[in-house]
Amino acid sequence: xxxxxxxxxxxxQRRHYSEGTTHYYIRDVERFARxxxxxxDRLGPQHIRKYQAYLFTKRKLSxxxxxxxxxxxxxxxxxxxxxxxxxxDTPYPKKTxxxxxxxxxxxxxxxxxxxxxxxxxxxxxxxxxxxxxxAELTRLKVSDIDSQRMVIHIQxxxxxxxxxxxxxxxxxxxxxxxxxxxxKKSDWLFPGxxxxxxxxxxxxxxxxxxxxxxxxxxxxxxxxxxxxxxxxFATHLLEAGADLHTIQILLGHHDLKETxxxxxxxxxxxxxxxxPLDALxxxxxxxxxxE
Numbered sequence: 001x002x003x004x005x006x007x008x009x010x011x012x013q014r015r016h017y018s019e020g021t022t023h024y025y026i027r028d029v030e031r032f033a034r035x036x037x038x039x040x041d042r043l044g045p046q047h048i049r050k051y052q053a054y055l056f057t058k059r060k061l062s063x064x065x066x067x068x069x070x071x072x073x074x075x076x077x078x079x080x081x082x083x084x085x086x087x088x089d090t091p092y093p094k095k096t097x098x099x100x101x102x103x104x105x106x107x108x109x110x111x112x113x114x115x116x117x118x119x120x121x122x123x124x125x126x127x128x129x130x131x132x133x134x135a136e137l138t139r140l141k142v143s144d145i146d147s148q149r150m151v152i153h154i155q156x157x158x159x160x161x162x163x164x165x166x167x168x169x170x171x172x173x174x175x176x177x178x179x180x181x182x183x184k185k186s187d188w189l190f191p192g193x194x195x196x197x198x199x200x201x202x203x204x205x206x207x208x209x210x211x212x213x214x215x216x217x218x219x220x221x222x223x224x225x226x227x228x229x230x231x232x233f234a235t236h237l238l239e240a241g242a243d244l245h246t247i248q249i250l251l252g253h254h255d256l257k258e259t260x261x262x263x264x265x266x267x268x269x270x271x272x273x274x275x276p277l278d279a280l281x282x283x284x285x286x287x288x289x290x291e
Contacts, residue, residue: 004041005030008080015079018160020135028072041081045089048073052090063093100231101222102265108232111224114217119196120210122178127207127226129171131233131251133158134208134226138201140189142179147172157252165250234259238266 005026012022032051033040048070055061055069070092077083103111108128115121127137136154144153150172151164175189185197190206192198207226215224222228234247248259263269 004039004080008076011079012075016160018156018158024068025072025075028069029076032069032073040076045086048090052093056093063095067092067095099261099264101224101228102235103220103222103224103228103232105236107218107220107222108229108236110218111211111214111220115210115214116217118178118181119190120214122174123190123207123210124214124229125171125174127211127229128233129168130165131230131237132165133230133252134204137207137226138190138204140201141187142189143187144189145172145175154252159252159254161252163249163252231262231265234262235265238262239268241268 008026008029009022012025017025029040032048033043035051035054036043036047052066052070055066061069070090073090074085078085112121112124112128115124123137126132126140127134130152132140132152132154136157139155140152141155144155145167146153146164147167149164150167150169152167154163154165157163182191182196185191186199188198188201190196190202192200192202192206196202204226211224211226211229215222230251234251237247237250238244244256244259244263247262248256251259253259
């Protein structure tokens with residue numbers, strides 16, 4: 001471990017950054033240094049601007065991904081090197097707001113039914129039934145399943161916030177069958193290694209593989225990944241009549257604005273307001289065409 005990496009790691013830990021953020025921040029600074037083949041403390045704003053352009057033009061990263069890289073570099077320069085950071089010199093890119101992919105309930109059922117293994121099927125059912133993030137799913141322990149209160153405890157979610165989500169009776173039945181298959185070999189609900197018996201949890205790639213393989217087997221052309229099932233969870237709840245504040249709590253959103261975007265995806269809310277065209281009184285028949 002280099003001296004600079006050690007200092008940065010200590011600064012991140014001192015501020016109680018999550019394990020995931022710590023990993024990505026250090027990785028992004030290392031990639032920045034490797035790109036210029038130079039120690040990052042010898043690089044300055046002009047290098048950051050060139051690197052930002054490279055991330056857009058060569059690596060084709062999204063504005064959100066580029067911002068994450070800049071946040072890592074900003075932390076490194078301000079907190080590790082104790083240097084000034086000028087937003088004017090290295091502005092964050094403008095965010096693009098795209099509506100996420102949403103599957104119908106029939107499509108979700110097809111994906112779950114075509115899961116290639118029982119382990120993958122349980123992963124897909126848990127993602128859709130709870131709306132948890134991919135990283136939250138991988139860290140679930142058997143002790144987080146509270147069948148008495150019919151909730152699942154999410155420990156240390158995004159922003160290190162704990163919350164409870166509902167435990168569906170159908171999911172509970174599936175989890176019990178899943179646990180019998182595992183033969184109680186681990187504290188993790190979804191253990192790692194190929195035999196699902198490791199002392200560490202599965203990594204975040206496993207749920208992604210589960211989504212991709214099941215979608216392909218179901219013949220669904222839309223791009224499906226764990227966060228899509230989280231979006232489906234929220235949108236389908238909204239269409240079933242759940243209020244936004246409840247969905248906000250279940251998703252672990254800090255700002256209701258994050259949750260409000262599902263109004264744009266809910267068919268119930270979209271169809272509740274008629275088009276102004278429907279109020280027009282139009283003559284029947286098609287207009288004559290001039291020859």
